[in-house]
Amino acid sequence: MATLVPPPATTPEASKPTVIEPEKVDYLNLPCPIPYEEIHREALISLKPELFEGMRFDFTKGLSPKFSLSHSVFMGPTEIPSQSSETIKIPTAHYEFGANFIDPKLMLFGRVLTDGRVNARLKCDLSENLTLKANAQLTNEPHMSHGMVNFDYKGKDYRTQFQLGNGALFGASYIQSVTPHLSLGGEVFWAGQHRKSGIGYAARYNTDKMVATGQVASTGMVALGYVQKVSEKVTLASDFMYNYMSGDVTASFGYDYILRQCRLRGKIDSNGCTSAFLEERLSMGLNFILSAEIDHRKKDYKFGFGLTVGE
Amino acid sequence: MASQSGKRLSLSRSNSSGSEGIISRVSSTVSQSPIVYRGKRAASDAAYVTKRLMKSTGKAAWIAGTTFLILVLPLIVEMDREQQLNELELQQASLLGAPPVGSTPKDFFSVKGGG
Numbered sequence: 001m002a003t004l005v006p007p008p009a010t011t012p013e014a015s016k017p018t019v020i021e022p023e024k025v026d027y028l029n030l031p032c033p034i035p036y037e038e039i040h041r042e043a044l045i046s047l048k049p050e051l052f053e054g055m056r057f058d059f060t061k062g063l064s065p066k067f068s069l070s071h072s073v074f075m076g077p078t079e080i081p082s083q084s085s086e087t088i089k090i091p092t093a094h095y096e097f098g099a100n101f102i103d104p105k106l107m108l109f110g111r112v113l114t115d116g117r118v119n120a121r122l123k124c125d126l127s128e129n130l131t132l133k134a135n136a137q138l139t140n141e142p143h144m145s146h147g148m149v150n151f152d153y154k155g156k157d158y159r160t161q162f163q164l165g166n167g168a169l170f171g172a173s174y175i176q177s178v179t180p181h182l183s184l185g186g187e188v189f190w191a192g193q194h195r196k197s198g199i200g201y202a203a204r205y206n207t208d209k210m211v212a213t214g215q216v217a218s219t220g221m222v223a224l225g226y227v228q229k230v231s232e233k234v235t236l237a238s239d240f241m242y243n244y245m246s247g248d249v250t251a252s253f254g255y256d257y258i259l260r261q262c263r264l265r266g267k268i269d270s271n272g273c274t275s276a277f278l279e280e281r282l283s284m285g286l287n288f289i290l291s292a293e294i295d296h297r298k299k300d301y302k303f304g305f306g307l308t309v310g311e
Numbered sequence: 312m313a314s315q316s317g318k319r320l321s322l323s324r325s326n327s328s329g330s331e332g333i334i335s336r337v338s339s340t341v342s343q344s345p346i347v348y349r350g351k352r353a354a355s356d357a358a359y360v361t362k363r364l365m366k367s368t369g370k371a372a373w374i375a376g377t378t379f380l381i382l383v384l385p386l387i388v389e390m391d392r393e394q395q396l397n398e399l400e401l402q403q404a405s406l407l408g409a410p411p412v413g414s415t416p417k418d419f420f421s422v423k424g425g426g
Binding site: 260 | 386392
């Protein structure tokens, strides 16, 4: 009885030539929207892969179904932020040790780097609708450690989040489904240390073939995104970013191919920056990664390769 | 260059105006004529424009070529691999003599067992 025969599609009523009526929307049973901070999720996945320069090796070993250890080695140049237009790169190498505990109710992630950075994440379901998320980053440099706690409440057709961070950072966001496809949301935040506050709005329209998003914030940021699923394997994405304060405008266009043996993501943007990210599956649990990024204007070329074992 | 040769010619003329060869006279009229001057100007301008054009075309070709190398070439390679894999699978299926889709033996058994 492993394979049940699917019931034949019964459409005797639909076959009648009837006038197509506009679908009655049940506004009391709207779907739950996705979290406010993730409204650009699809565009980000297709357009912003984890590009890197150098060599990386990741190894994950599961000790039990819930507990796993990860080791990763990275070697290559890393950019140092500087005032001048030319980027300064210094060669670095580090090893990262991580431990993960994954349970449907509780998730714990820890990462330790050889240069002394510690990263910890926690996700815990306090009740059926209330989730606690915490994130901490500790470094040996002063004033560079961060900590943040989020409380997410998931309603029937809305989500709300309250955020607390170090440096007197407070934030709250709310997103509500308005129609089965459209959801609207807003956020406020206040950073006490920098004496800054802001407000933002976002809208998201999604069907199973496309996603369109728009977001504005009082920091001067305008972000628009559009993702179209062309077929089962191909997704095309584009986004537009505008910052009113600095006057930066960037538009980018990318593709995302998910084939049987590989996943290939390519992107080109209006700054003349081209990038591609290829994940090739060599065998079960063994992935080969190639990353390329060329910026003609800055004459900055980044190429990387890596190997991921286990997952 | 034209002005320099003109100067030299005028100097030689002032020194010995009587003993002037016919060749130098012809050459001076040729080199001093405005047509030659304009021709030279036009040639140098054309050379400059061509050089700039070649340079910018070369740069554009370089950018287009590298972009193609990054964005399109991996896509072509991977699509080709995918197609080869599909073909291989199809070939194997036909070699093994797979039954038509929808009525695999497994399905048949489960239906029989269920009934």
